[in-house]
Amino acid sequence: MTTVPSDPLIGQTLDGRYAIRSRIARGGMAMVYLATDLRLERRVAVKVMHEHLAEDANFTRRFEQEARSAARLSHPNLVNVFDQGHDLGRTYLVMEYLPSITLRELLKQQRHLTAEQSFEIGDAVLSGLAAAHGAGIVHRDLKPENVMLADDGRIKLGDFGLARAVSANTTTGQALLGTIAYLSPELVTRGIADARSDLYAFGIMLYEMLTGVQPFVGEQPMQIAYQHAHSDVPAPSLQSAEASPALDALVLWMTRREPDERPRDASEALESLRAITRGEAPAGSTRVLPRISDEGTPTPSTSVLDPSERWAVGSAPDASETAVAPELNASAAASSTAAPIDRAAEAGRVRQRRGRLSALLAVLLIAAAGGLGWWFGQGPGSQVTIPDVSGAEIAAAQATLEERDLVVTLAECSSLEVPEGHASSTEPASGARVDRGTPIQLCQSTGPQLLPVPTLVGLSLEEAESLIEEQRFTVGQVLEQRFSDDEPGTVLAALGSNGDALGDTYPERATIDLITSAGSVPDVAGLTADAATARLAESSLTVDPAAGSESYSSDVEQGSVIALLPQTDPMRPGDAVGLEISLGPELFPVPDVSGLDLQEAMDTLSAAGFTPTTLVPDALRSFAKATGTDPASGEKVPAGTEIRIRSTISL
Known part of the structure; x- marks a missing residue:
């Protein structure tokens, strides 16, 4: 039976723990798969050494050394290694799964990076490399393909597949390992690498980030290697306006041909890179750069009432009261000795003064009532309605709220409708009436909520679509069907809107597209060419005579199909295939044994x-x-045919 070539590890479970889901990438030494750690219920990347290399003790030792070297390293800028083992005849390594793009992919998109991007990525790479060098590990294969830019903003250095201990005086022999564009002169000429070789590779990579090109190019690898060994790396400012004199100095220092003239390790290079961001000249450079200083902001002056003034303002009502009291007391004392007419006149004066005081008090009460009305109606003590700022720029929304004397604090919230970075809502909600000075939480949209992605591979199309809706995503379309050993309609892959495989999380209501199985390729072995063509047409496959071949076969009669010859991998409905047609068994001539002794014949x-x-x-x-044979000599018959020898006996 003819089958479509497929990866035998997909669907297998290593050591009863790591369920292989799909293939992520293929490297020179190993294949990388996306898998599920069934014990901890998390996604991991499993690196499986190529089967044909497993028999080579040197390759196996190097692979296991990668596991030990990487497991010793724990740093935010290094890809974590969780486990290592051997199962199903394969040696494997379990690593952190990091949904990301590589620096190489970013360079392809942007051609070159800004100085700020180069600083950020360079700082992360050197930080991780410094941790490796501190642990006595040399990476030996530093290049943009091994720098991971995660979806959540993390930057990590991975693939210590060529790592060696710093103290080991290792050489490559006849073959230089690593990528030729980033090999240091000592690796090219002597095959020896240490921490300073990593810094040479980083210098080349920094040059490429700033300029978008590599400093040395050639039609043959040996031309590039020769330039590494005999030419100086040019200043990146000759190619890019992003490169400052300080960056020129740093690149030239790290790419000097003599290792002793470079930084001793990544920690020294990291300090120099950070010195540039502070406006200082990097170590190893003779150029003095002006220091960047921050401008101070003037301290605003404050004006407060003098304590004497504050107290004077506070005692005014009491002063009015003390001004009235002596008069009342005096009138009371005089009433005991004054004549009746005098007492009446005095009483009138007292009533007149009291009337004026009552009028003044009424005015004061009216003024106080008006002040309180203004305070609580329109002034600082009044309530305000929280406006609807959904969808506004975050700065404009904050200003709108602060204009109403509300105290605004920012928070991040997910939203399906509001674009990322804009205001999505407030707490309390818009329309509510609150006192001025009330704290208000203003939500800045982070876009749709990131939800965990369910396992869809292996489900039927109906089950997958139901689960997608259930997990609050949007069902997309079936992008294509592929022939496989799975039942027709089984989901083989789930892809995001960008066409890439889904990671651990995916935005709420975002579209998920699927790739499904078209079932098995029809078995046409033993059929005639016409019958095989008809059966393949039922599965939307066409036969291309130019892709066919003919072969001898002792098992398949002449003119019948021996096997199907796929032209694509994977095969899809509508693809063309070839047929291997039998010529029947191969025929051989019968030798002439006449005249030979019977045993010799x-x-x-x-x-x-x-x-x-x-x-x-x-x-x-x-x-x-x-005397002869039957069949006769010279006649062509299949191998293994019974040949009767005719003979005579002489006694």
Whole structure:
């Protein structure tokens, strides 16, 4: 039966723990798969050494050394290694799964990076590299392909597949390992690498980030290697306006041909890179750069009432009261000695003063009532309605709220409708009435909520679509069907809107597209070419005569199909295929054994691949000579055919 080539590890579970889901990438030493750690229920990347390399003790030792080297390293800028083992005849390594793009992919998109991007990525790479060098590990294969830019903003250095201990004086022998564009001169000429070789590779990579090109190019790898060994790396400012004199100095220092003239390790290079961001010249540079200083902001002056003034303002009502009291007391004292007329006049004066005081008090009360009305109606004590700022720029939304004397604090919230970075809502909600000075939480949209992605591979199309809706995503379309050993309609892959495989999380209501199985490729072995063509057409496959071939077969009769010849991998409905047609068994001529002793004739026929027979008894064979064969000599028959020897006996 003819089958479509497929990866035998997909669907397998290593050591009863790591369920292989799909293939992520293929490297020179190993294949990388996306898998599920069934014990911890998390996604991991599993690196499986190529089967044909497993028999090579040197490659196996190097692979296991990668596991030990990487497991010793724990740093935010290094890809974590969780486990290592051997199962199903394969040696494997379990690593952190990091949905990301590589620096190489970013360079392809942008051609070159800004100085700020180069600083950020360079700082992360050197930080991780410094941790490796501190642990005595040399990476030996530093290049943009091994720098991971995660979806959540993390930057990590991975693939210590060529790592070696710093103290080990290792050489590559006849073959230089690593990528030729980033090899240091000592690796090219002597095959020896240490921490300073990593810094040379980083210098080349920094040059490429700033300029978008590599400093040395050539049609043949040896031309590039020769330039590394005999030419100085040019200043990146000759190619890019992003490169400052300080960056020129740093690149030239790290790419000096003599290792002793470079930084001793990544920690020294990291300090120099950070010095540039502070406006200082990097170590190893003779150029003095002006220091960047921050401008101070003037301290605003404050004006407060003098304590004496504050107290004077506070005692005014009391002063009015003390001004009235002596008069009342005096009138009361005089009333005991004054004449009645005088007492009446005095009483009138008192009532007049009291009337004026009452009027003044009424005015004060009216003014106070008006002040309170203004305070709580329109002034600082009044309530305000929270406006609807959904969808506004975050700065404009904050200003709108602060204009109403509300105290605004920012928070991040997910939203399906509001674009990322804009205001999505407030707490309390818009429309509510609150006192001025009330704290208000203003939500800045982070876009749709990131939800965990369910396992869809292996489900039927109906089950997958139901689960997608259930997990609050949007069902997309079936992008294509592929022939596989799975039942028709089984989901083989789930892809995001960008066409890439889904990671651990995916935005709420975002579209998920699917790739499904078209079932098995029809078995056409043993059919005639016409019958095979008709059966393949039922599965939307066409036969291309130019892609066919003919072969001898002892098992398949002449003119029938031996096997299907796929032209694509994977095969899809609508693809063209070839047919291998049988020529029948291969025919061989019968040797002429006439005149030979009988035993010699039988040996000759056996050596030619036939089965000789004779009617002469064993006891008389030494007296017999062959006179011919049946079938006759020269006649072509299949190998293994029985050949009867005719003979005569001479006693």
